[in-house]
Amino acid sequence: MKLASWNVNSLKVRLPHVLQWLADTQVDVLCLQETKLTDDKFPVAEIEAAGYQVAYSGQKTYNGVAILSRHPLANEVKNNPLFPDEQQRIIAATIEGMRIVCAYVPNGQTVGSDKYAYKLNWLASLRDWLAAELQAHPSLALLGDYNVAPADRDVHDPAAWVGSVLVSEPERAAFQALCALNLTDAFRLFEQPDKVFSWWDYRQMAFRRNMGLRIDHILLSPPLAARCTACIIDKAPRKLEQPSDHTPVIATLAS
């Protein structure tokens, strides 16, 4: 069983990459963020033709999330019931006995801005909701673009980034508050090479220079963490023509 997450930065533009990547990797579950499509524009037929069921929640221009699954997908929930929000950033579903939560955490723009406050409130409310979800669903995975680099080793140049949005102490504390629900960063269950990232700026040849951040994560509750045998970030899609600025993260679970 392979679970994956990918911020595609427009599913309209990236659909060919997604379909090719599904064919190549055969992941069981793929969580997408930044689809940037209203639901009436979602490419259901193309995804179903690839052998995936899909749940999606979108809006025009911004945000938008989806879960693609090779297995039956049930009990779909859009957004956090504790956090009324116009922005479509969360979708959840139950697949093969696992509660899959796909999240696009707000960016926060700049430390101290209104959007930063929204981000911290959003994350605090996510924590509260997940605490309840975990009571009902002990096997839970939270996959998505967290817009938080949890530690300095997740940042290409920690000195250059110190205190800024995506790495600030309150954001990292919010990430740790999620971990404190007994959720484990699947990537850190394993020995990993240095300087592995999931996002690189489009500018300044950042990808070629590996000037990146690790901000896309898969957190697993104890029953799933116990089954996790690998977690990797697949850089291949970032090398394609017209790539997303993010690249997928994949966790493998033993059956």
Added chain:
DNA sequence: ATGGCACTCGCTGAGTGA
């Protein structure tokens, strides 16, 4: 240094992202 680039809406630029 607030730039750089990509995406969207919908216009000839602005907003947002990370």
